[in-house]
Amino acid sequence: MIEVCALASGSNGNCYYIGNDTGAVLIDIGIYYKKLIERINEAGIDKNKIKAAIISHEHTDHVQGARTTSHKLGIPVYYTKKTYHKCYDKNKALNYKFFEAGTSFNIEDFKIYPFSKQHDAIDPCSFRIEIENKNIGVMTDIGTADEELIKEFSLCNTVFLEANYDDEMLKTGMYPYHLKQRVGSSDGHMSNIQTVNLIEKHASPDLNTIFLSHISAANNTHEIVKKEFAGFKGKYDIKLTSRNAVSELHTII
Ligand SMILES: [Zn+2]
Ligand SMILES: [Zn+2]
Numbered sequence: 001m002i003e004v005c006a007l008a009s010g011s012n013g014n015c016y017y018i019g020n021d022t023g024a025v026l027i028d029i030g031i032y033y034k035k036l037i038e039r040i041n042e043a044g045i046d047k048n049k050i051k052a053a054i055i056s057h058e059h060t061d062h063v064q065g066a067r068t069t070s071h072k073l074g075i076p077v078y079y080t081k082k083t084y085h086k087c088y089d090k091n092k093a094l095n096y097k098f099f100e101a102g103t104s105f106n107i108e109d110f111k112i113y114p115f116s117k118q119h120d121a122i123d124p125c126s127f128r129i130e131i132e133n134k135n136i137g138v139m140t141d142i143g144t145a146d147e148e149l150i151k152e153f154s155l156c157n158t159v160f161l162e163a164n165y166d167d168e169m170l171k172t173g174m175y176p177y178h179l180k181q182r183v184g185s186s187d188g189h190m191s192n193i194q195t196v197n198l199i200e201k202h203a204s205p206d207l208n209t210i211f212l213s214h215i216s217a218a219n220n221t222h223e224i225v226k227k228e229f230a231g232f233k234g235k236y237d238i239k240l241t242s243r244n245a246v247s248e249l250h251t252i253i
Contacts, residue, residue, distance in 0.1 A: 002131055002252040004158060007031065007039040009140070009213045010243030014062050015039075016138050016160050016213075018129055019049055023108040026053040027127055027138040027160075029065040033072050036065055039246045047073060052107045054078040054099070054114075057121035057141065058086040066093045078105075080114075082123035101125050115152055118143045120187040128152045134252050137161065140214040143186040145198045154202045158252055160241070161198075163212040163229070164189035165219035173219050183219065192220065192228040199232065209237040209250060217243065 007015040013031035017024060017040075024045070029036065040047050052075050055063050070077045070093035077093035080100060084092060099105050101116040101123065111130040116123070119141045126139040126149065137159035142149060153159065170180055170191075182188050190198075199210065210232070212225055222240055229238050241247045 002134055002136070003045075003249050004136060004160075004211075004252065005043050005045075005249045006160060006211055006213060006241035006247040007036060007043065008243060009160070009211075009241035009247070010215060010217060011061050012243050013064070014140065014214065015065070017043070017045060017050075018110070018131070018136055018138075019045065020109060020131055022049070023051045023110070024049040025107050025110050025112075025129070026050060027129075028056050028062040029053050029069045029077070030060070030062040032065045033068040036069055043246045043249045045249070050075055052076050052078060054112060054127065055083060056126065056138070057119060057124035058083050058091070059121060059141070060088075060091070062141070063087055063091040066091055069093075070095050080123045080125065083121070086122040113152065115148045117141070117149060118146055118187055120182065120185075126152065128155060134158070136252075142190050143188045145190065145194060145202075150198070150202045153198060154204050156204060157206050158209040158211075158250070159207070160211045160213045161195055162190045162214045163192050163195045163220070163225055164214050165191050165216045166221070166224045166228075167191055167193060169221075169224070170219040175218060183216075189214065189216070192225060196228055196231075199236075203236075207236060209239065209252075211239045211241050211247060211250075213241045215240065215242075
């Protein structure tokens with residue numbers, strides 16, 4: 001039995017949990033240890049199952065809890081070499097390992113496929129995780145759905161997929177011009193519409209569950225997201241993640 005959830009998702013902190021009966025991995029540790037433990041307890045997860053964490057890129061909202069969590073849980077944190085060196089020292093776990101985009105590796109029963117993504121970081125990666133013949137994607141902080149993303153997404157049964165902003169809210173909202181440019185660029189984030197298109201065109205027939213992730217607090221709302229993705233009702237189990245609370249702990253059989 002596989003269980004997954006978003007312990008936190010958004011521009012103030014990201015952490016995704018993927019576990020089975022005997023082990024678990026975290027993708028990103030963008031929340032501090034105290035909050036991580038609160039969320040883990042809320043979800044009813046056993047923290048001792050967590051064997052490692054993997055960091056997608058150096059932005060604070062993906063790595064600010066890495067050092068302490070690694071120390072407290074006694075787990076290694078995986079970074080690419082470039083990402084590790086780009087991180088602030090306080091975000092560098094002392095117990096660290098390196099991986100490379102395009103080279104898969106194993107953590108216990110979990111096979112991790114890291115791949116490069118388009119985002120304004122030094123060496124950003126997304127992940128497909130294969131476990132018990134299921135494929136789980138963690139795909140956020142992406143400016144463009146490039147070939148690599150499409151290929152990996154189209155293999156997923158369950159996916160944490162970015163739906164960052166609503167075009168109109170970004171255009172008319174309070175962000176300064178340079179930030180609007182950044183978010184909307186091909187190295188920024190995916191809009192609701194970009195994500196809808198990706199799902200429409202490239203979802204696997206075996207795709208089941210979509211956790212819409214990294215939903216912006218300033219440029220999107222849960223109401224808009226629900227409306228934009230309403231067309232998938234009945235076809236996929238669509239869940240919304242939040243920065244303020246743990247998502248549902250979802251079981252994949
Ligand atoms: Zn982020
Ligand atoms: Zn980022």
